Structures are given as structure tokens and as C-alpha cells.
Amino acid sequence: MAEVFRAKPFNAPDGRHYLALKRILPHLAEDEQFIKMFIDEAKLTVQLRHPNIVQIYELGQFQSSYYILMEYIAGHDLLALQKLHRKERTVMSVAQACFIAREVARGMDYAHRRHDVDGNPLNIIHRDISPQNVLVGFDGQVKVIDFGIAKAAVQSTHTQVGVLKGKFGYMSPEQVRGLVIDQRSDVFAIGTLFWELLTNRRLFRGEHEIETLQMVRDPKVDPPSTVNPQIPAEVDRIVMKSLAGERDDRFTWASELADELDNFLNSIDPPFGPANLGSWMEQAFEEDFVAEQQKHLEFQEIRSAEDVIRISTPPSSNESEEAVEGATMIWDAELAPEIGEDAEAFAANHTVVQAGGFDLSQFMAEQEALAAAQSERQRNLASQPVISAANAFGASANAVRVGNVGLAEMGTQPGVQNPLASQLAAPAARAWILIAFFAVLVFVGLSVTVLYMLFGSRDIATTVAASNExxxxxxxxxxxxxxxxxxxxxxxxxxxxxxxxxxxxxxxxxxxxxxxxxxxxxxxxxxxxxxxxxxxLQPRTVAMGELHLSWPKLDGIEVFIDTEPAQIGADGKLVLPVPVGQRLIEALAPGRRPYSRFVEVTAGEVTESAIELASPKLSLTISTEPSTSVFVNGKSLGRSPVKVSGLDPTQIHTLKLGRWQTALGFPDLGKGTLHYVLAELPLPKKATDYGWITASTTQGWFHVEINGIAIGRITPITSADRLPVAEGNHTVTFRRGNQSRDFKADVEAGLTVLVK
CATH class of the missing domain: 2.60.40.1120 (Carboxypeptidase-like, regulatory domain)
Known part of the structure; x- marks a missing residue:
């Protein structure tokens, strides 16, 4: 379809900033229908200027190649984030998922309501809001991309009757039914994306495409909390309203969805914003982030056509001919500037601008504003109280490389391999890959420079613009x-x-x-x-309800409301007025599992909640296929399925199924249910295959989870009651209400890891 390259404008006063260049692949350059779609995308999105939509600067044609010049985002798409969580068997925090969904909703609401210069509504509907089309930057920005199949009033191409456009799993019911769609179709797609971020599962995915379409057409959606119990009822409600099968029951506008999420994000402490997301991205994709910083340093010295031509001088004759053949040049084979030729004049003679018009001064001003915002983000982040990862497993445990912010490639659409990226691992080809990449810079940079010369009589442009601003x-x-x-x-x-x-x-x-x-x-x-x-501003009227709590009479019990300790008596009851909405109820007692639950308080009504404090011992239900005899810690429990209770979480246990025997600790010990297929039993573990985890925090106490599994323990976990964990990489989460922080723990057999 199209490929995307990193690019930069030449002769800029500051060489640190980049653009992205998207061009039609050569084999599609003569496909008139595809070219019309490509031009439609550019003409549409060049009119959109919003912090949550990737900015398009211009559409042009250079020799035989159509291109779109756009904002460059250093980061990853949401699909990469989802793959990382799936690989690590973790789930995105509720606050982070809410923040991303809110930003997407804000960007799409702007697009939905956008008018042209004459005041006519553009009637934009994206039709393809999916993980691949949402970018998350290392600076915490969230951007919607790829309006290539968007429906709008200004299109020259139109969808044929009976033709579906978009990814089936992210369509709306009315889209599948062939009805006329409006902005609520995108709201449903945002809801689908939101549900998947909260659960790290696909919502609509059948065995084949027809089954997927049937699932979307007649949606039967369970609240995300049925998959992820940490999701509060308020977030459940927002998700389910977005995913209503009848569009009249959904949010009418994406701004309504954004406002609901904004209210939720404002209710949590500490709040979650771009600083938190950017910090998480830098840690989760540390290797890519470091590589991006390195590329930044390497490329900032390229400022002129002469720099590129100098770097692009062919290598000595002993270089591999195979490497030369594998390189990709942006110039037409029969038409390229000669060394010493005035490259700017060459680009001027071979560039046609279709839409937009790149303003170098404006671009530089925007980039400086972004840099200032980045500095402010770092200061805000530094001032927030955070939990740091333990030195026991490294300063940053997120060193997983997912995706490739490549030397020459920012990303390609699914199914298209960028020929430059495919060469990165070949040392012999690397020099010519650089030449190919810098040729891309020549193409973009020279056309940008010429456009600046053609359209950049800045005094005139500013005067004309100012007269209408x-x-x-x-x-x-x-x-x-x-x-x-x-x-x-x-x-x-x-x-x-x-x-x-x-x-x-x-x-x-x-x-x-x-x-x-x-x-x-x-x-x-x-x-x-x-x-x-x-x-x-007028003070918001705070509606109140009444909360009635009860609990068993236990020595040393503590009750918390919204993380604050409550003043309790000895009668095991508490009645107090509280603001309406979600309230977090927690309780601790010696020798009991911690209690944590959100309750919904309604205005003028009594909300009753009974606190239950269970035994700290664990239970497991064990089933097999087919049934077999089950022994736990040498004791026969009969034939499967069986349930065993009273398991000490600080000990390693033994499980025997017929003749197969394994040692049992975390994370399996905390799963609640274990199912085995006897013909496919995993390799057994020994007690010596386990290490240990302890945990501490400096800011109060937190619930502890291992690989997303609540284990019924809070911080601190000391060496006296440490937890047995199978050797390998694990995710340890400290969670309290909507506040959570993930750490990577590399557990080695026989050793103890401290997470703090």
C-alpha cells in the first residue's frame, strides 16, 4: 500500500527535528483508484489540526512518486503495546487505558465536528480506528493516524454498495449491516479499542471473517471487569455505553465519551497524564527509546543537499554488489541529480504540490513548542511521587523490543515490508541502506526547501493570514x-x-x-x-449519599475509604455521608487477606457494603483431561476435578497427577484454577527451580500482584514471609484502587529478588 520514512527539512536553523514521509509503493503508482484514495486522505487530513491527530503538512508528487509529508511521532502504535502486554502476560493499567481512550476520543470528536473554510461540515468518519492506527509517543502523546478510508463530504472516491471498508473486528454493527453511518460508528470502534486495552483480549474475533462480522453485527459484550476484576464499575459503565448495539443508546459524540473518562481520571490520585504515559513508554520500550535518541544524534548534522550527496558517494569497489542491488532509491532510475548539480533546482523542476504547503518557520516554531512541553513534562514527572524499581533486577526492567523504529523506516502498513528495514541486520548492506535513507532525505528535504522558496515569502503569507485571524x-x-x-x-x-x-x-x-x-x-x-x-467558575454542587459498612469483629482491623483511614468503633459498623460516585473500600486485619472493593454511591440513597476478610491461605481447583488421580503434598484428593484449600502462599507445594509430579509456587499457585491435558503436560518443576520475591514501598501499603494475579498479600513482604516464584521474568504490580505500578522481576532459582 504505502511505506513511511523518517525525513527532515534542509537549511533549517535547527537540525534536530524530523518529519515523516509516506509514499505510494512503486507497484501501486499507476493504480488510479488507489492514487485517488491517497489524495483524498491528504486533502482531508491537511485540514485537521489537533493535538490528537497526526498533522499532515502537504501532498505532493515528486517524479512518479506521490507522497504525504506529515508529523513524525517517535514511539509505537497501540498494537505494539498490546503485544508487549501479551508477551509479558500483563494487562494495561486502568488509568493508562482510560487516558489513551480519552485522547483518541478527543481527536475524533474534533474530526467529527470539523467544518471547511466556508463553514460546511466535513462529515468525517474515520471507519478504521484500530490499534494499528493509534500512535503513542515516547513523550506521552496519543495520535490518531491513517484517514485513508475515512468517509467525508470532500471525497472524490466513494464506497461501492456492498463493500466494507475497515478492519472487521473494529467495525460498528450498523457498518456491517450496510446502513448509513455517522460519528457514532467511530464511537463504537473507540469502545472496542478501549475494551481491548482494559482486558488485553480481542473483543470481536471469530474463527473466520464471516463469524467475526456476525459477532459485530449482533454484539453480545460482557463488561470488561468480567475479564479484569480490577476495573471499577464506573469504567465498566462507560465502556458498555460506548459499545451499545443500537447507536441511539451510545454516546452521541466522542466528546461525551471523553468527558466521562476525564471525570474518572480527575477522580483518581495521583492523576494520570502524558507524563505518566511517556515515562511508561520509555521504560517499556527502553531499547527502542535509546535507539531513537541515538538516531537523533546521528542525523542532526544533516542540514543540506551537499551533506547527503557527500554521504551518498558510492562505496569502494570491494563493497558487496549484492548489497548495492538490495538498496532502495527514491529517485527514478533514469532521473536523478548528478554530483555537483544544483539539487534544489533539480527538486524544483520535478516536484508538483497537490495540497497544503509546507511552512518551515511554522514547523520549527511548533517543534520548539513541543520541546518546551517535553521539558515541562519531565519536570512534572520528577515532582510526582512514584515507586522505583528495585536495583535487584536493574534500573529498568522493561527492555523488551517490540516493533522496529528503524534506521530508515518509521513503520509500514500491514503486509508491506519496507525494503530498507529488511536489510538492517546485514552488515555488508548497511552502508548502502544509509545511502538509500539519505536519498529519501534528499527527496523530502529538497522538495521541502523548494516549496519553502516557492511559497515561503513569509512576510506576504503572514500578512494575508493575519488579515483573517x-x-x-x-x-x-x-x-x-x-x-x-x-x-x-x-x-x-x-x-x-x-x-x-x-x-x-x-x-x-x-x-x-x-x-x-x-x-x-x-x-x-x-x-x-x-x-x-x-x-x-461556579463551585460544583457535590451530591451526597450515605454509606453503611459492616465487618466481622476482629482484633486490629483497619478500614479505609478512598485510601484514607476511617475512624471506626468496636461495634463493627460505620455510617457516614460521602460524595456520590465510586468509593474505594479497603480493610486490613492480622492473619486475614486484605479486602478491596469499589462501591457505587447514589445521591440521597443508602449504600450498604459488608466487608469480608477471608483466610490468607489459598485454594486451587484442579481439573484434568481425561480424569486422573490427584495428590497435593502427598495427600490423595481422589480423581479430578478436585478442590484443595489451606495452601500456604509462602511455601512450595507438590502436585502429582498420576505418575507426573511438579513443584507448585507462584504464579500458578495464585491462579485459583489449574487445568491440564494429560497428553500435553508441561515439563515438571523442582523446588530448586524456584526463587523468592520480597517487596516494600515507601508510600503506604499496596496490594501485590504477580503476572496480573492478585495473591492476597500487601506490602511489605519481608524475608520471613517471602513468596516462592518460578525462575524467569515476571511482572510484579503494586496496586491500590486505580493507582498501580508495574515492575519487571528477573527471578533466579534459589535467589531472592527485592521489588520496591
Missing amino acids: GTVVVNVTPPTNLQILVAGVRRGDTSPVTVSGLVAGLHLVEIRHPNFETFQRSVEVPAGGVVPIEAA
């Missing part, structure tokens, strides 16, 4: 902890905020604060004028 100045009381949005784009977090460069016309100003009512006002911005907005 105005400014809004927003002053808010209170001035902090805000979300200030103008024209659907977040403009700042503190007051005052000045927003210039707004196209003359009607714009919506929206101001959000977790403790105040949302402020909204439509303002008419005149050309060349300044519109002041004074907003005094």
Missing part, C-alpha cells in the same frame, strides 16, 4: 488546575491564556476544573481583533 484572551478564576479549550483544542492549564491565529468566525471556549462547573461560551472572533473572556 483574531485572538482570544482567557482569564479564569480560579487560575490553576484548569483545562482551557478553544476551538476544541487544549490551549493551557493555567490562566491567563492568549490564543492567537484563530480564523475569524465563531469559536467555542470551554474551561474545565475538577471542583467547578464546566464553563462554555461561543464567541465571535473578528479578523484582526482581540476578544477578552472573563470566566468566574
Whole structure:
């Protein structure tokens, strides 16, 4: 279909910043229908400017190659994140999944509501919101990409009747039924994506495509909490409303979904934002992040056509001819600049701009703003209280390489192998791969430079733009902890905020604060004028309900509400007024498993909840296929299936099925159910194959999970009650309510690992 390369503009005052170049693969360059779709995508997305949509700068044709010049995002798509979790057998934190879904919803709501310069609605529907089409940057940005099959009023191509466009598992019921679709179809797709992020499972995936389409057409969706019990009821409700089979029962607009998620994210402590996501990305994809930083240093010295031509000088004759043949050049074979030729003039004579128009000065200004935001993100992250990984298993345990932010390739569409990336492992080919890559830079850089020359009479352009632009100045009381949005784009977090460069016309100003009512006002911005907005936010009325708690009379019991200790008496009961919404109820008692549960409090009503504190011993249900005799710790339990209780979590146990015997510790010990097929039994473990895990935190106590399994223990776990864990790489999670942190623990047989 198309391939994507890293690129950079030449003659820029700062050589550190990159673009991405997407071009049609040569074998599709003569496919008129595909070229029309490619042009449609560019003409559509060049009109979209939103922090959650990848920015398109221009569409052009260079010699026989059509290309789109766009924003470069260093990071991975959501599919890579999902693959990493599946490989590690972990699940994304609820807060992180909510944040990503909110950002996607914000970007799509902007696209859904977008009008052209004449005020006509563009009626954009993406139709392909899927893990491959959402990028997550190392800086915590979330961006929707690939509007290649989007439905919009400005298209020159149209979908034939009976033809489905998009990935089947991410379609909406009405899309499969062949009905006319609107923005609610994308809301359903966001809901599908959200459900999968929360569970790390596919929602609609049949044995074959027809079965998948049937599942989507008549959706029967269970709440994600049936798969991941850590998901609170409020998040369940948001997901299920997004996935309503009848579109009238869904959120009408993606902004409604985003607002619901925003309210949830504002209710958790500490809050989750781009800083947290960026930090997680840097750790989870540490190898790729380091490689990206290295590429950044290597390529920043390339500033001119001369640099590329110098680097592209053919190697000595002893270089492998095979390596030369394997390289990919962006220039047409019969038409390329000669060494010494004026490359900028060459590009000017062979470039046709179809849409957009790259503004180098604007691009550099945007990049500097992003760099400033990145620095602010790092400062915010440094000021947040976090739990650090233990030195026992390295400063960063996330060193898994998933995907390839390659030397020449940012990514390709599924099923298309970038010829440059396929050569990366061959040392003999590497020099010519670099030449191929720098040839790409020549193509992009020279065309960008020429476009800057052709369209970059910046004084004229700025004068024309300024004549049709105005400014809004927003002053808010209170001035902090805000979300200030103008024209659907977040403009700042503190007051005052000045927003210039707004196209003359009607714009919506929206101001959000977790403790105040949302402020909204439509303002008419005149050309060349300044519109002041004074907003005094009104305190949000907090509805209250009544919570009735009860618990068994136990010595030393402690009860917590929203992580804060509650004042309790000796009667085993507590009645108190609390704000409506989800409340986290926790309890601890010596010699008992910790208790943790979310309850939903309704305004003006009594919510009753009974705290149950079970034994710390574990239970296992063991089944086999076919049935066989079962022994645990030498004791016969009869033929399977059987249930065994009273297992000490600090000990290694033995399990015998017929003649097969294995040692049993975590993570299997905490699974609750074990099923074995006797013809496919795994290799048995010995007690000496296990190591041990201890854990501690500096900020209160946390529930401990191993590979996503709640084990009924809290921090600290000392050497006196350490947990037996099979040797290998494991994920240890500290969790409390919606706050969680994952660590990688490399357990070695016979040794103890401290996680803190």
C-alpha cells in the first residue's frame, strides 16, 4: 500500500527535528483508484489540526512518486503495546487505558465536528480506528493516524454498495449491516479499542471473517471487569455505553465519551497524564527509546543537499554488489541529480504540490513548542511521587523490543515490508541502506526547501493570514488546575491564556476544573481583533449519599475509604455521608487477606457494603483431561476435578497427577484454577527451580500482584514471609484502587529478588 520514512527539512536553523514521509509503493503508482484514495486522505487530513491527530503538512508528487509529508511521532502504535502486554502476560493499567481512550476520543470528536473554510461540515468518519492506527509517543502523546478510508463530504472516491471498508473486528454493527453511518460508528470502534486495552483480549474475533462480522453485527459484550476484576464499575459503565448495539443508546459524540473518562481520571490520585504515559513508554520500550535518541544524534548534522550527496558517494569497489542491488532509491532510475548539480533546482523542476504547503518557520516554531512541553513534562514527572524499581533486577526492567523504529523506516502498513528495514541486520548492506535513507532525505528535504522558496515569502503569507485571524484572551478564576479549550483544542492549564491565529468566525471556549462547573461560551472572533473572556467558575454542587459498612469483629482491623483511614468503633459498623460516585473500600486485619472493593454511591440513597476478610491461605481447583488421580503434598484428593484449600502462599507445594509430579509456587499457585491435558503436560518443576520475591514501598501499603494475579498479600513482604516464584521474568504490580505500578522481576532459582 504505502511505506513511511523518517525525513527532515534542509537549511533549517535547527537540525534536530524530523518529519515523516509516506509514499505510494512503486507497484501501486499507476493504480488510479488507489492514487485517488491517497489524495483524498491528504486533502482531508491537511485540514485537521489537533493535538490528537497526526498533522499532515502537504501532498505532493515528486517524479512518479506521490507522497504525504506529515508529523513524525517517535514511539509505537497501540498494537505494539498490546503485544508487549501479551508477551509479558500483563494487562494495561486502568488509568493508562482510560487516558489513551480519552485522547483518541478527543481527536475524533474534533474530526467529527470539523467544518471547511466556508463553514460546511466535513462529515468525517474515520471507519478504521484500530490499534494499528493509534500512535503513542515516547513523550506521552496519543495520535490518531491513517484517514485513508475515512468517509467525508470532500471525497472524490466513494464506497461501492456492498463493500466494507475497515478492519472487521473494529467495525460498528450498523457498518456491517450496510446502513448509513455517522460519528457514532467511530464511537463504537473507540469502545472496542478501549475494551481491548482494559482486558488485553480481542473483543470481536471469530474463527473466520464471516463469524467475526456476525459477532459485530449482533454484539453480545460482557463488561470488561468480567475479564479484569480490577476495573471499577464506573469504567465498566462507560465502556458498555460506548459499545451499545443500537447507536441511539451510545454516546452521541466522542466528546461525551471523553468527558466521562476525564471525570474518572480527575477522580483518581495521583492523576494520570502524558507524563505518566511517556515515562511508561520509555521504560517499556527502553531499547527502542535509546535507539531513537541515538538516531537523533546521528542525523542532526544533516542540514543540506551537499551533506547527503557527500554521504551518498558510492562505496569502494570491494563493497558487496549484492548489497548495492538490495538498496532502495527514491529517485527514478533514469532521473536523478548528478554530483555537483544544483539539487534544489533539480527538486524544483520535478516536484508538483497537490495540497497544503509546507511552512518551515511554522514547523520549527511548533517543534520548539513541543520541546518546551517535553521539558515541562519531565519536570512534572520528577515532582510526582512514584515507586522505583528495585536495583535487584536493574534500573529498568522493561527492555523488551517490540516493533522496529528503524534506521530508515518509521513503520509500514500491514503486509508491506519496507525494503530498507529488511536489510538492517546485514552488515555488508548497511552502508548502502544509509545511502538509500539519505536519498529519501534528499527527496523530502529538497522538495521541502523548494516549496519553502516557492511559497515561503513569509512576510506576504503572514500578512494575508493575519488579515483573517483574531485572538482570544482567557482569564479564569480560579487560575490553576484548569483545562482551557478553544476551538476544541487544549490551549493551557493555567490562566491567563492568549490564543492567537484563530480564523475569524465563531469559536467555542470551554474551561474545565475538577471542583467547578464546566464553563462554555461561543464567541465571535473578528479578523484582526482581540476578544477578552472573563470566566468566574461556579463551585460544583457535590451530591451526597450515605454509606453503611459492616465487618466481622476482629482484633486490629483497619478500614479505609478512598485510601484514607476511617475512624471506626468496636461495634463493627460505620455510617457516614460521602460524595456520590465510586468509593474505594479497603480493610486490613492480622492473619486475614486484605479486602478491596469499589462501591457505587447514589445521591440521597443508602449504600450498604459488608466487608469480608477471608483466610490468607489459598485454594486451587484442579481439573484434568481425561480424569486422573490427584495428590497435593502427598495427600490423595481422589480423581479430578478436585478442590484443595489451606495452601500456604509462602511455601512450595507438590502436585502429582498420576505418575507426573511438579513443584507448585507462584504464579500458578495464585491462579485459583489449574487445568491440564494429560497428553500435553508441561515439563515438571523442582523446588530448586524456584526463587523468592520480597517487596516494600515507601508510600503506604499496596496490594501485590504477580503476572496480573492478585495473591492476597500487601506490602511489605519481608524475608520471613517471602513468596516462592518460578525462575524467569515476571511482572510484579503494586496496586491500590486505580493507582498501580508495574515492575519487571528477573527471578533466579534459589535467589531472592527485592521489588520496591
